[in-house]
Amino acid sequence: MHGFQLSRALFWSVIAFLALLAFRPWIDGWLIERAAVPRPVTARGDLAADEESTIAIFDAVSPSVVFITTTEELVNPWARDPNVVRRGTGSGFVWDGQRHIVTNWHVIAEASAAWVRLADQRHFRAELIGKSPAHDLAVLRISGAWQAPEPIPIGRSADLRVGQKVFAIGNPFGLDYSLTSGVVSALDRAIYNERSGEIRGLIQTDAAINPGNSGGPLIDSAGRLIGINSAIFSTSGTFSGIGFAVPVDTINRVVPQLIARGRYIRPRIGITADDAVSRPILRQLGLKGVLVLGVGPGSPADIVGLVETRVSPIGEIVPGDIIQRLDGQPVTEMADLIDKLEGYQVGDRVTLSIIRDGRPLEVAIHLGGESVRWD
Numbered sequence: 260m261h262g263f264q265l266s267r268a269l270f271w272s273v274i275a276f277l278a279l280l281a282f283r284p285w286i287d288g289w290l291i292e293r294a295a296v297p298r299p300v301t302a303r304g305d306l307a308a309d310e311e312s313t314i315a316i317f318d319a320v321s322p323s324v325v326f327i328t329t330t331e332e333l334v335n336p337w338a339r340d341p342n343v344v345r346r347g348t349g350s351g352f353v354w355d356g357q358r359h360i361v362t363n364w365h366v367i368a369e370a371s372a373a374w375v376r377l378a379d380q381r382h383f384r385a386e387l388i389g390k391s392p393a394h395d396l397a398v399l400r401i402s403g404a405w406q407a408p409e410p411i412p413i414g415r416s417a418d419l420r421v422g423q424k425v426f427a428i429g430n431p432f433g434l435d436y437s438l439t440s441g442v443v444s445a446l447d448r449a450i451y452n453e454r455s456g457e458i459r460g461l462i463q464t465d466a467a468i469n470p471g472n473s474g475g476p477l478i479d480s481a482g483r484l485i486g487i488n489s490a491i492f493s494t495s496g497t498f499s500g501i502g503f504a505v506p507v508d509t510i511n512r513v514v515p516q517l518i519a520r521g522r523y524i525r526p527r528i529g530i531t532a533d534d535a536v537s538r539p540i541l542r543q544l545g546l547k548g549v550l551v552l553g554v555g556p557g558s559p560a561d562i563v564g565l566v567e568t569r570v571s572p573i574g575e576i577v578p579g580d581i582i583q584r585l586d587g588q589p590v591t592e593m594a595d596l597i598d599k600l601e602g603y604q605v606g607d608r609v610t611l612s613i614i615r616d617g618r619p620l621e622v623a624i625h626l627g628g629e630s631v632r633w634d
Contacts, residue, residue, distance in 0.1 A: 316426055316482045317438050322378045322408045323353040324475060325360055326430045327385075327399075329370035350429035350475030350488070351375065351399065354514060356407050360385060360399040361514055362474030363489050363505075364392050367399070375401055377408065378436065389517025393525075394509055395458055395489050398517045411476055414483030416462065416506030419443055427466040427488050427502070429475025441466030450490055450503055459598050461503040462486045468502030477504040484510075509601070526603045526626040528611070529558020530565065530582075532593040540568075540578055546614060548583035549596050559627045566615060584612035600626065 306314070327349045349366030353359075360375055367373050373385045385399040423443045430437065445463035464477065468488050477486035486504030516523045531553030541550055554560045554567045568579040582590055586609050590596045603609060603626055611622045 312480065313426070313438075313440065316478060316480070317428065319482050320411055320426075320476065320478055321428055321436050321438075323411045324378065324428050324436065325351045325353065326376040326435050327351050327360075327362055327366055327474060328374045328376070329367055330372045330374070348430060348471050349473045350471065352474075352476045352484070352487075353408050353410050354398070354518075355410050357518075358401040358407055359388065359514075359518060360401065361487065361510065362397055362399065363487065364390050364395045364397040365489075366474045367397055368392075373399060375399065376435075389514075389521040389523075391513050391517060391523040393458070394513050394523065395505060396487070396510065396513050396517065396523075398514060411478070411484045412482060413511060414479055414481065414485045414507055416485050416508045419446060419462065419479075419485060419506075421445060424480045425464050425466050425485065426478040426480075427464070427468055427472060427475060428478065429468075429472035429488060437472075439467040444501070448503060457594070458489070458505070459594070460506060460509065460601070461489070462506050464502050464504060466502060472502075483507075486510075512601075512604075524605060524628045525597070526600050526605045526607065527559070527628065528565075528600070528624055529555040529560040529627055530567075531555070532596075534592045534594075540576060541581070544578065544581075546581055546583075547591055548581040548614070549590055549593050550581050551579040554579075559624050563622055563624045565611075565613075565622065579615075581614040582611050583614060586610055587612075 329347050329349075347366070347370075349362060351360045351362035351366070354361045367387065373387070375383050375385045377383075383401040383403060385401050388398045388400045390397045421443050425441055425443055427439045427441075428436065441464050443462060444465050447459075448461040448463045449457055449459040450461060451457050462477065462485070466477070468490075472488045473490070475488045476484050477488055479485045485507045487507075487510055488502060488504050490503045513523045530549075530551045532549050533552060534549075536552065537550035541547060550568060551560070551565055552568045554565050566579045569577050571577055582596065584590055585596065585599050588599055590599065605626055605628045607626050609624060609626060611624060613620050613622055
């Protein structure tokens, strides 16, 4: 009898053990569910000073940043039925209280219409007021009456230094109002733009810039505009550590002309030059600079008597004036001269240091505007 009871107890013990194994996942889940309560929050404390500063900059600047959408009208050649399709997106920022928006030219190039969305989600149709493909800049104006957000404070780019902290605000990949940070990586960079050709004097930054960021502001640690994000250097089309921005000194010089005239008039002296033609002549003379190949009739260069290169009756090349300095700044090629002239306004008086017939001369000249006959 005692042995039977022992066997029976052992039997039910095995049954209970097997049942426990079978129901263990359910029991574990029930116990975990009962224990799954929110953990207590650890007090964070104050934000770091640089975090507070970054947040303050974003809060102050982001209301002036806009999201730009462009459309293009395509026509079916068979049905002759126009169809409006979305072309692309980009960024921009409020320039003034007159409803002007500044962005990159490549953001709206070839688009048939542009729409601007403000930080408060209001949408407006925008019209193109002016453009300067050479600087990759364009100005839009929003239609209708509305209270414009405060324009971004304007800084300077001439005194920027490599290593300064910068912030980029824009709409990468259509994700509106994104902030990235970095530093000024280099200054006075030049890149080639398919629509604009070579663009010089750019700011290089490692702040992440991706498609959609174009046209957005580059901000310094004081919350001032120092550039407009224009391009990235990438083989994949996404950010790879190098971005470029048009400096604010260029923006502040070009944009007022785009608003007033719809285009930018470059300051010129009125000469024709070609580095490929001039290089062997200058090498033979042992000189550097810009050889004046031609002088535009009635141009500032013509007024002050600059001498152009000519060919003698016996076929010899007689070199004209060689420009070596502009207001004391060395000039080595035509692109360099054009770049330095960008820092002036039409009507400004400058001094050219030239070589004429082997003798150095100083010539004062007032810069003129555009002409179809001379550069």
